[in-house]
Amino acid sequence: MDSIAAVNVVAFKTIVTKEIRRFMRIWVQTIVPPAVSALLYMMIFGTLIGSRVGEMDGHRYIDFIVPGIIMMAVITNSYSNSVSSFFGAKFQHHLEELLIAPVHNFVILAGFVAGGVCRGLMVGALVAAVSMFFTKLSIENPLITLLVVVLTSTLFSIAGVINSVFAKGFDDISIIPNFVLTPLTYLGGIFYSVKLLPDFWEGLSFINPVLYMINGFRFGILGTSDISIGWSFTVILSFIVILASVALYLLNKGVGIKS
Amino acid sequence: MKALEITGLKKTYDNDHVALDGVDLSVDKGDFFALLGPNGAGKSTTIGIISSLVNATEGTVRIQGLDLKSQRNQCKLLIGLVPQEFNFNVFETPLNILVTQAGYYGIPKSVAQERAERYLKLLELWEKRDRPAREMSGGMKRRLMIARALVHQPEILILDEPTAGVDIEIRRSMWEFLEEINKNGTTIILTTHYLEEAETLCRNVAIIDDGKIVEQGAVSDLLSRSKFQSFVFDLKQPPEQPPVLEGFKVTHCEGSRLDVEMPLGDSMNSLFEQLSSQGLEVVSMRNKSNRLEEFFLRLVSSKDQQEAS
Numbered sequence: 001m002d003s004i005a006a007v008n009v010v011a012f013k014t015i016v017t018k019e020i021r022r023f024m025r026i027w028v029q030t031i032v033p034p035a036v037s038a039l040l041y042m043m044i045f046g047t048l049i050g051s052r053v054g055e056m057d058g059h060r061y062i063d064f065i066v067p068g069i070i071m072m073a074v075i076t077n078s079y080s081n082s083v084s085s086f087f088g089a090k091f092q093h094h095l096e097e098l099l100i101a102p103v104h105n106f107v108i109l110a111g112f113v114a115g116g117v118c119r120g121l122m123v124g125a126l127v128a129a130v131s132m133f134f135t136k137l138s139i140e141n142p143l144i145t146l147l148v149v150v151l152t153s154t155l156f157s158i159a160g161v162i163n164s165v166f167a168k169g170f171d172d173i174s175i176i177p178n179f180v181l182t183p184l185t186y187l188g189g190i191f192y193s194v195k196l197l198p199d200f201w202e203g204l205s206f207i208n209p210v211l212y213m214i215n216g217f218r219f220g221i222l223g224t225s226d227i228s229i230g231w232s233f234t235v236i237l238s239f240i241v242i243l244a245s246v247a248l249y250l251l252n253k254g255v256g257i258k259s
Numbered sequence: 260m261k262a263l264e265i266t267g268l269k270k271t272y273d274n275d276h277v278a279l280d281g282v283d284l285s286v287d288k289g290d291f292f293a294l295l296g297p298n299g300a301g302k303s304t305t306i307g308i309i310s311s312l313v314n315a316t317e318g319t320v321r322i323q324g325l326d327l328k329s330q331r332n333q334c335k336l337l338i339g340l341v342p343q344e345f346n347f348n349v350f351e352t353p354l355n356i357l358v359t360q361a362g363y364y365g366i367p368k369s370v371a372q373e374r375a376e377r378y379l380k381l382l383e384l385w386e387k388r389d390r391p392a393r394e395m396s397g398g399m400k401r402r403l404m405i406a407r408a409l410v411h412q413p414e415i416l417i418l419d420e421p422t423a424g425v426d427i428e429i430r431r432s433m434w435e436f437l438e439e440i441n442k443n444g445t446t447i448i449l450t451t452h453y454l455e456e457a458e459t460l461c462r463n464v465a466i467i468d469d470g471k472i473v474e475q476g477a478v479s480d481l482l483s484r485s486k487f488q489s490f491v492f493d494l495k496q497p498p499e500q501p502p503v504l505e506g507f508k509v510t511h512c513e514g515s516r517l518d519v520e521m522p523l524g525d526s527m528n529s530l531f532e533q534l535s536s537q538g539l540e541v542v543s544m545r546n547k548s549n550r551l552e553e554f555f556l557r558l559v560s561s562k563d564q565q566e567a568s
Binding site for chain 1: 272304307310311312313314331332333335336338340342344345346347348349350355359360362363364365366367407
């Protein structure tokens, strides 16, 4: 390993450590709220309303929605961690600490993404723990479950970095989560099987990438899905490759971060 | 060996503003060098390009013989930067800021902790090591940025207006600290508005104006080319009208203050005799500005006059 490669290994660990320290320092804002939201979703939709809904895709309604609720928490927290951390660093100019250091842009991206993944998984684990109060969470395919959640978290962490590269103000980092991410997540089959939809809407749902992630995760946990697991992995991996390439291009060009 | 060699450096921003228009500059290894110039002259852009925060439009930069464009990361290892604006995470503690910065340069945590302790102690910040940086005073924040720039032990330290907004006592102690690390072999390049700072600390200076280097050389050489000096006299009584002083130029007369410009090396006896003969009694006198400032102002104002004509 040459000296610059060795520098970058330490730099990567440093960025990840800093990112974890950042979100843990404000854990009341970053870790607890998603667990409270998930608790309310499970109480209201799972227990109160769900008991009248009956079965969905051959599972109790609460069992059906738990994977989606976990995945929703993972997606939103992975995204919001990298978008707020990267934009905060840009806004306060301490991103310059990294830009003047001998750190490859790939390592900068990987560090922020790893931070987002750590928060996403931590929140996901907490929501999963909360779900134990409502259902007996048994995992059919642990490896698939883990792969889908890590890859999805990676994807949305990268998307968060791209958002923050273009963002010029705090409004710009809330537009995508509020007006794109939330609708796609809610319409991605958290609370229902797309098979229940009329043909047109079912067909339209398949252009929503979040559907492939939630169903991939549901397949890992329950063993059933609206979409084949192969398609889920194909879509997730394709988006990761595309978004990572875009993010690296932007960082290499210095878009939004250099004059 | 040259610590820094810049050739034909140009920078045009997206709004078509030409910040640098062919800058050529060289700094010897071990030098204490000042880059001077009025606001908007191109000092910070030059430093931004050297430290990889600004993309150059054209030209080459070599850091200790390495090409910045093709060997950027190797060059970055050699440079420490103290920027003009505070650019650290104000919610972090000074200790974490230094250890994190060291990590970006590949320094393992155990070594980084030792170095952070050393520099925080040297810059009298150790007591504040575990408090959020936002609680520190302006002078402490400046010293924190110096400690952060040194934590990877760079061979070249670049400081952009390092003493802006700090009180005289802290400024003097920072000067002593910088002189000490320069003696230990670190090349120092600074920009400053305090020309006294450049005259006191630096061996060589360059003056940049409108994106071009208009003068470069040893401070002593530039000072020897300065032909005039100005004094401020405080008179016991305000004169009724500005006095006429043969061989001297009255540049300002207001109340009991009198500014006089005179050729460097001329005797002042005649000046005092003329003042006395006109019934003007001098209570005190001082240099209007330091000699480098005098030279700098003349250079910039003569250029402005040329442009106006």
